[in-house]
Amino acid sequence: MRGSLKLFSIYGIPVDINPTWLIAVVIITWSLSTGAYPAFFQMWSPQQYWIAGIVTTFLLFASVLAHELGHSFAALAQGLKVRGITLLLFGGVSRIQGKATRPRNEFLIAFAGPAVSLIIGLVLIVWWIKFHPSHEYMVTPLHGIIFFTGWMNILVAGFNLLPGYPMDGGRVLRSVVWGFTGNTRFASKVALRVGRVVFYLLIGWGVWQIFNGDVIGGIWIGLIAWFLMSSARNEQEEQDNSVVIEQDRLGFEIRNIITPMPPMIEHDQLISDILSDLELTQLMGSIPVSKGGELLGFITGVDLERIPIEQRRKLAIGEITRSESLRFCSRFDSGRDALHAMDKYGVMQLVVMDDGYVFGIVTREGVTKAVQEFPYTTDISQPTDQM
Structure with a gap:
């Protein structure tokens, strides 16, 4: 992706970061260190809040990378090529070349990412339930980091499964409609329309949070909804262009x-x-x-x-x-x-x-x-x- 810095490769898949990723690091670290951790664990020192916030932020982005690797490996298993993974402001994106040729393949690729996030989250939460201290004063930053990383992975899985195309849930919806109807274009239209409703609801939620005092959280949700709506609009334009191309190119006997x-x-x-x-x-x-x-x-x-x-x-x-x-x-x-x-x-x-x-x-x-x-x-x- 243009303007991104390459970090490393995993099984031949380049991983890079977009400069906007640094904005997310600052916002998430600040929110955790000054808001979430002090609210849940009041016995820690200010230094411990910041250490836990920084570590959790980087673990969250490691989890996002694992989420995208789930998509990428599923795509490779279906015979598609993966040009790379980019970490950016609102998470990550797998640059998959080509499209699934069957509904089942698209479903597996779309669901693989949330499945990875859900597994990571459940494993960490189960560890927390089994090993966290019985007394509040014995809870260390390590316990807090595991707790928050686990729940954030579960939230990432749940949020991504919202049926808002081109989110993972929207692609899952598209694959299901495609499977029932056999019509990819109709499936795309359904997913895009449902996605538009989801994004308007997200914007409404963000506004509601702002009026209830959570200004940063509300703005963040609004920005995510705006970003997703822009992506959906690009997908719609791509669909429209592909129709024009098909009419010209697929008419041969x-x-x-x-x-x-x-x-x-x-x-x-x-x-x-x-x-x-x-x-x-x-x-x-x-x-x-x-x-x-x-x-x-x-x-x-x-x-x-x-x-x-x-x-x-x-x-x-x-x-x-x-x-x-x-x-x-x-x-x-x-x-x-x-x-x-x-x-x-x-x-x-x-x-x-x-x-x-x-x-x-x-x-x-x-x-x-x-x-x-x-x-x-x-x-x-x-x-x-x-x-």
């Missing part, structure tokens, strides 16, 4: 990108034999499964790798092949129609068939590549009204 049907594998072959016989390039694509020359469906190398090793010598590939993976299209269908069908049925390929004759298959990767190579002629540089 898929007969131009048909690929030959890969060699079919008989349904009674053992999974262990297939994994040892097939080349890596074959395992990375869709594998057609047949029975006596009749196509049953498709399986992927990822599906095979998920089978426990001890079962691979017992299970035949036909036993795990889903008939739902076999979907058809016409060679005269558009790229738009093909992608819509893949999204609707949750598959990565379609069998191209006309008049009972199979011409080959069309894959999501093939459509995407064709879109990228299609001449860019649509002008989307015109300014749009800001709401």
Whole structure:
């Protein structure tokens, strides 16, 4: 991210901080050291309040980093690329390249971050419940730090799960609507509209806090809501632009990108034999499964790798092949129609068939590549009204 300072890399994922992060460090440290800790633990010295506040602030940002790593590792597991993680004023952001191709994948990526925060929070709170001293005067800054870090992680998880797109909860909502309807554009509209309501409620909450004396807390919530609304507006513009691009680029007929049907594998072959016989390039694509020359469906190398090793010598590939993976299209269908069908049925390929004759298959990767190579002629540089 522009203007950010790179800190280090974790498993090849660059981690950097934005200068606005320093503002958050100062505000959170001051709030904890002069407000929260003195209110809860009145027996400490001023120095202990500040030490606890500083340590808790940095542990909170370490927790935010763990939260973002949850998103990033989930994205990597789905085959997406992660350009890095940036810590900034309102938390962190994972710069994930590309988008999930299935509702389930988007759900897992979106939910992974809050799940990490929730686990960290629960572990620390359980430790606090089990080991904190019975007498108040025996509570040390270490106990306080664990208590506050635990509760703040739980709050981070809960706040992020609010259905305000593009927050994690909004993306979870989008994935659920997408899964039920099969329509990504409709799912995005629902998530954005619900998110707009959530952000207005947050602004109202911030104003209410200001009128009740918590000026800093109210302003902070208002700024977060404003930031999220700006992000949502950018997402909306991106959605609108993508519609224009799709109309131009996805109108081609898929007969131009048909690929030959890969060699079919008989349904009674053992999974262990297939994994040892097939080349890596074959395992990375869709594998057609047949029975006596009749196509049953498709399986992927990822599906095979998920089978426990001890079962691979017992299970035949036909036993795990889903008939739902076999979907058809016409060679005269558009790229738009093909992608819509893949999204609707949750598959990565379609069998191209006309008049009972199979011409080959069309894959999501093939459509995407064709879109990228299609001449860019649509002008989307015109300014749009800001709401």
